[in-house]
Amino acid sequence: MQFLNVQSPWYQAAIYQDLRQLLPISAWQTWPDTEQMTALLPKLTCNSHGKSIQFVCQSTLDACPDGIYYEQRILESGAVPTRPAHWHDLFNALIWCLFPKAKSLINQQHCDDIAKYGQKKRTPRRNALTLFDECGVIIAVADDHLSQALKQHEWDALFWQQRDAWGNTIRPFVFGHASYESYLQPFIGLCGKALCLPVSADFFTLPLLKQYQALDQQLSLALSADLLADNQPLSPLPLLGVPGWWPANESREFYLNQDYFRPAPKRS
Template identity: 50%
Template structure:
């Protein structure tokens, strides 16, 4: 079944916050004057799917889905159906460019799961793959203290007290393209799902392209070998507007006083 979303107005002003800094640096999105066509991604793409077919982007309206599901089309043909003038699919294209190995593996895992369980039954594995694909944030860390601070919802300690360490011992990399879409119109309550990935100190000093290449390989191994997305247990809530540098209002420490957004850890009684 074809998907349809009405065209949206291209507003480069939506991409000016810190959350989009990587896209501005690597793709110069702030210099675009209109919606890029699907083929615009071609110079940036180095992705090959698990069928050894090069990934390409084509207008969703021109793709013959037949009876196939979205992920099956990508796996069988290498074509990523891309809706015209659509934020969600635009950001999905950027993620294919930045995490080609991981995206191809997630696509393969979806197809394998569908082959085994069918489309009607959503397994824990497919739910986790989808959640990370849509809402994931890779938190590259060289200090394990961040895992406890953020998993335990110690928001002020993580975002205020240790603010100066962001970019040095912890650095966020967006994976979920739905996060990017929602950040074009940010709102209180916007929350992603963090996955912690260890990264050596020396990689923090490398250029952004090298950092993405390192993380793409690390994520591939974590999913393929360690099966970290067997379920949602390793994904941790992350209030996206609290990430230092991603939202102008969080420069004031009082921003984190909103406990409806920066919620305390829920304790489960035994």
Template identity: 45%
Template structure:
């Protein structure tokens, strides 16, 4: 998709958190366009975060951000959504960059990875922030009771549970969605009145809380991030009848643990 899908941005609930920024463009932003906006944050070195031509960067991706504040940004949807998320969750983005740096400093080379960096990358690419105020809803998620979570508890979405995409790949996928799209989520317990807060207040609070969690090294492995077949979220896909939620090829049941023999 090369044209600017304004109707989709206005109508699909997932893009609501990006509205303040999306409204400023009518085409994929250039590097000059990004420079017209205030920098969303400062890198650990103190440099303002800027979105630049990848050819202008010689350092490893995460190190360029950490040392110089330069985010390699191609003129495509994937990197456009990444830059937009930097503007919506700047503290969490910085925290993940610092996490990468801590891991890189302990490795023999920047491209040496492990479960911590894998988890950080997975969350950065296809992660969802999942605030909830009713533990029973989290239990439905953890047990893969998708029909109950998305259909039976349909009215709970936006009232006692919500999903905010942090992963920029999710937004790109929603430009042309297909059954099978699944992200990874970070559930976070919130007070009951959280969902009555203005959206900007919700996002700012989540940004700070998850940034603090990442700074405290609470993200250790991809296994911490439960799967979320996000086309099941009420209003996120055109077909959401009972038959849709009973498609176990997409809404996969929880694997049964086979007891080990003594």
């Protein structure tokens, strides 16, 4: 079976448009190997210890087990374990290509906590980093009213009343590779974890690659300031509600499903 299928969500869905535009995935007729994935990384992509990032086949590592934990391996050698023909790991590699600075810093912060508290203790920061790494969606937003609407679960205002703002003063950028994987088989209930990053209005006039580079830098600075010390900055984001990402959301009635578009929890 060919890797690309023009009828598949992977090829058609709008959520993957940035990947198709910025990375030469349309040239892949079969599953890419780790060398092909590594070749997509920006030049001189390194971890926080200056080791060049490279994707390494998991089966190669399994042949010579050394007991090194996933995050520690990336920090010590730059090698990112990658399973062959595996969507989850492919999307992880593609996110490394688009957000290399932030991915490197997340790796460093995981290892910092492991060194301090041990591998088995899951700190609030590691939980937040993992949640964002798997399910995160950066919301670049130039209007704080839209940020507040998202955080307050004002879904009709955010997704319908301000529909024209999407792409002009607010835009989603998927960071979580598990969110990309889950969208291959979309379902009502599919949610990401939104992290709002304020930007200027000029941001939306930048070429798409420049937008990603700017967000990578901004996110890295925010993480350095321990933005994700816990998961408080993260907000639920019903992915099928994002304008343009799901055909049914062209109707306002779609947003009336409160089992999916849930009101904000009442404060006690």
